[in-house]
Amino acid sequence: MAPGSNPVWGYSQQNGPSTWHEQYPVAKGQRQSPIDIVTDKVEFDRTLSDNPLNIIYSNNCCQSVTNTGASFQVAVDGTGTEISGGPLDNTYKLVQFHAHWGHGGNEGSEHTVDGVTYPAELHLVHWNTKYKDVTEAVDKSDGLAVIGIFFTEGKEHAGFKSVSDLFSKVPRKTDKVDIKFKFDPACLLPAGRDYWTYLGSLTTPPLFESVTWIVMKDPVEVSAEQLAALRSLLWETPSGEGQMCNNYRPPQPLQGRLVRASF
Numbered sequence: 001m002a003p004g005s006n007p008v009w010g011y012s013q014q015n016g017p018s019t020w021h022e023q024y025p026v027a028k029g030q031r032q033s034p035i036d037i038v039t040d041k042v043e044f045d046r047t048l049s050d051n052p053l054n055i056i057y058s059n060n061c062c063q064s065v066t067n068t069g070a071s072f073q074v075a076v077d078g079t080g081t082e083i084s085g086g087p088l089d090n091t092y093k094l095v096q097f098h099a100h101w102g103h104g105g106n107e108g109s110e111h112t113v114d115g116v117t118y119p120a121e122l123h124l125v126h127w128n129t130k131y132k133d134v135t136e137a138v139d140k141s142d143g144l145a146v147i148g149i150f151f152t153e154g155k156e157h158a159g160f161k162s163v164s165d166l167f168s169k170v171p172r173k174t175d176k177v178d179i180k181f182k183f184d185p186a187c188l189l190p191a192g193r194d195y196w197t198y199l200g201s202l203t204t205p206p207l208f209e210s211v212t213w214i215v216m217k218d219p220v221e222v223s224a225e226q227l228a229a230l231r232s233l234l235w236e237t238p239s240g241e242g243q244m245c246n247n248y249r250p251p252q253p254l255q256g257r258l259v260r261a262s263f
Contacts, residue, residue, distance in 0.1 A: 010070070029201065034109075035198065042260065056081060062163075063075045064178050067235075072233060088145055095125050097125060100120065100247050101120035101231065120151035121148055122149040151222045152221055153227060167229045188220065190218035198260065231244065
């Protein structure tokens with residue numbers, strides 16, 4: 001790509017979500033994400049509570065933080081991590097986590113609940129161990145499982161702070177810093193483990209329809225300063241370098257899919 005040329009996809013008017021179908025026709029597919037979760041149309045599924053979601057992470061699995069140009073991304077060595085149970089037929093390992101957020105206020109989450117948005121949404125991305133690795137799993141219908149966690153503004157999140165404090169070291173695309181301390185991603189999970197689940201897709205190109213979504217019902221509190229740390233990251237815009245924000249895809253049509261609830 002020539003210097004200064006527009007990236008293939010992004011979040012501006014020129015290359016944002018409304019244009020993605022031009023290069024990625026699956027953008028108009030049958031199981032695209034995110035969605036608006038309409039709570040009175042959600043179906044309680046007793047099998048989800050009878051077979052609880054099991055989440056095991058480790059405090060030395062997080063390796064580095066990178067500015068991808070579209071979010072921050074924490075790379076994870078999946079050894080010692082696994083999720084199973086709930087809607088999953090197999091064991092999945094954590095590979096990375098990142099987030100989506102707005103420019104301020106309550107706008108920024110990708111999933112919405114009865115039309116309500118949150119300031120940010122964290123995504124913990126896992127791959128199905130029945131495949132050789134995440135590269136093989138990423139485009140399979142059961143290849144990925146993503147746990148979505150809404151961030152709401154409130155008190156400082158002590159666990160997230162150790163990660164958000166690193167954002168100042170990765171201001172620009174491709175900037176990377178190693179994580180040299182113990183960090184257990186489980187600290188990012190809400191205390192309540194009730195969730196909604198449905199079959200969906202990646203929310204960024206290539207938009208593979210490969211994700212079993214597990215969206216936690218209860219949001220997690222982070223401080224205004226921690227939300228500001230997200231927006232302190234920089235990205236390329238058509239008019240030059242700018243503040244990274246509004247890096248979210250709006251809800252997509254449900255296309256008749258069933259959304260199940262564990263509670």
